Amino acid sequence: MLTIDGSQGEGGGQVLRTSLALSLVTEEPFRIVSVRARRAKPGLMRQHLAALNAAAEISRAELTGDFVGAREVTFRPGRARGGIYFFSVGTAGSASLVLQTILPALMLAGEPSTLVLEGGTHNPHAPPFEFVARAFLPLLRRMGPQVDAVLEMPGFYPAGGGRVRVAISPVTTLRRIDLLERGEIRSFQGKAVVAALPVAIADREIRVLAEKLRWDRSRLRTETIRNSRGPGNAVIVEIESENVTEVFTAFGERGVRAETVAEIVALETLEYLDAGVPVGAHLADQLLLPFALAGGGSYRTLPPTLHTRTQVEVLRSFLGCETRMKSETDSVWLIEIPSSPHSNL
Numbered sequence: 001m002l003t004i005d006g007s008q009g010e011g012g013g014q015v016l017r018t019s020l021a022l023s024l025v026t027e028e029p030f031r032i033v034s035v036r037a038r039r040a041k042p043g044l045m046r047q048h049l050a051a052l053n054a055a056a057e058i059s060r061a062e063l064t065g066d067f068v069g070a071r072e073v074t075f076r077p078g079r080a081r082g083g084i085y086f087f088s089v090g091t092a093g094s095a096s097l098v099l100q101t102i103l104p105a106l107m108l109a110g111e112p113s114t115l116v117l118e119g120g121t122h123n124p125h126a127p128p129f130e131f132v133a134r135a136f137l138p139l140l141r142r143m144g145p146q147v148d149a150v151l152e153m154p155g156f157y158p159a160g161g162g163r164v165r166v167a168i169s170p171v172t173t174l175r176r177i178d179l180l181e182r183g184e185i186r187s188f189q190g191k192a193v194v195a196a197l198p199v200a201i202a203d204r205e206i207r208v209l210a211e212k213l214r215w216d217r218s219r220l221r222t223e224t225i226r227n228s229r230g231p232g233n234a235v236i237v238e239i240e241s242e243n244v245t246e247v248f249t250a251f252g253e254r255g256v257r258a259e260t261v262a263e264i265v266a267l268e269t270l271e272y273l274d275a276g277v278p279v280g281a282h283l284a285d286q287l288l289l290p291f292a293l294a295g296g297g298s299y300r301t302l303p304p305t306l307h308t309r310t311q312v313e314v315l316r317s318f319l320g321c322e323t324r325m326k327s328e329t330d331s332v333w334l335i336e337i338p339s340s341p342h343s344n345l
Contacts, residue, residue: 001074002030004317009310011038013048014285017101018311020055020075021289022318024105027059029076030318035065043069047093047119051101054087058102082111082170089119092160094126099149099166104289106168107145113168121155121162122234124251127282129154129164130236131247136286138245139179143294144171156195157251159230174294179287180334181300182278183242190220190237192262195228201252205235205262212266213237233258235265244278275331277301284335285311291337292321298336300328308335 006015013036023030036042044052049068052075056063059080065073080102087098095117106113121129127136133149140147146169155162190209192202202222209220225232233252238245250264272280279287279301285308291297292315304325312323315337324336 002028002317004030004032004314005034006032006071007034007037009313010306012036013045013051013097014307014310015314016048016073017051017097018289018314019318020051020101021104022314023075023077024055024059024080024102025108025293026318027077027079028318029074031072031074033072035071035073037071043071044073045093046091047089047097050087050089050093050119051098054085054098054102057087058083058085058105080105080109082106082109082113082168084114086116087118089160092120092123092155092157094123095119095121095155095162095164096127096129096132099132099164100127100286103147103168104293107140107147107170107174107290108172108293109170112170113166115166115168117164117166119155119162120157120160121151121164122232122251123157124253127286128234128236128247128249130238131249131282134238134245135247135283139177139287140290142177143174143290145169145174154195154225154228154232156228156230156232156234159228159232161229174290176291176294176297178297179244179278179299181243182276183244185239185241187240188215188219188238190215190235190265191223193223193225193234193236194232195225196231197233197252199224201233201258204258208259208262209235209237209266212263213269233261235262237265237269239269239272241278246272246280246283248272248280271302271331275302277332281305281308284308288312288315288323288335288337292319292323295339296337298334300332300334302331303327303333304335
């Protein structure tokens with residue numbers, strides 16, 4: 001049985017989620033030790049347990065270590081099956097990260113799927129719904145499967161309570177794509193969102209975005225969400241280009257000034273625009289797994305993050321593929337994912 005070191009790289013939940021996703025697709029069992037060893041509270045948290053249980057349900061897997069706090073897990077999957085599934089994190093833990101775990105297998109399953117996921121939809125340190133729906137899923141659709149997500153109720157950290165519905169029409173093989181040029185920028189916009197908080201917070205954030213990005217105010221707006229279970233604040237910028245759409249987000253937190261939240265998003269946006277690359281830093285690590293399953297692919301991006309480098313290591317463990325990362329300039333990197341024995345299962 002393959003053994004994965006959960007302390008490698010960023011040493012968080014990503015190692016477990018990627019291992020589960022690859023195990024589902026390859027039907028290869030694995031054992032992971034030192035789960036989330038580099039976190040202040042090591043072991044499985046509720047959102048990681050939700051991802052583990054979701055992976056087990058769609059594949060009728062045998063598993064051990066399926067409890068909060070577990071630092072070692074074994075997972076023996078059967079064949080992943082499409083169907084109608086409901087998964088609840090039970091906390092404000094990210095619903096997007098549960099989706100990330102099971103989506104690759106369901107995109108290649110023999111039957112369509114409908115998923116209802118409950119939990120956090122707008123969390124720090126996890127892909128928010130807008131990123132998933134506007135940046136990630138359109139690229140997956142170009143690879144063949146039809147994957148559509150609808151936000152039925154937002155769930156901001158720490159209250160959670162969000163709900164996302166996802167429809168998946170699978171394919172037997174994924175098409176390779178390459179993202180080497182951004183192409184012409186077709187549209188750009190930003191918004192500051194508040195739920196159960198004064199709209200003045202959003203107004204302050206919009207002023208900072210306008211100043212830092214030097215965008216006309218017609219490109220920026222505030223949005224008040226009425227159906228959230230708890231308070232929340234997010235600043236979201238979207239850049240739609242000819243070949244890719246990128247989304248940049250930061251979240252308001254207690255003790256953090258609204259201006260600081262907007263500045264974080266503005267700086268990430270400017271870094272991306274100045275580099276001229278098609279793929280931003282967060283999207284870069286999300287694309288590695290589907291590109292590997294598609295028989296390869298390539299893209300230009302910003303300098304690889306620790307999350308990206310960790311993803312590369314886990315892919316090597318399961319698929320044996322040697323991802324190439326090459327610096328072209330200080331701010332532009334080329335990432336090339338080769339084909340592997342498990343490509344297009």
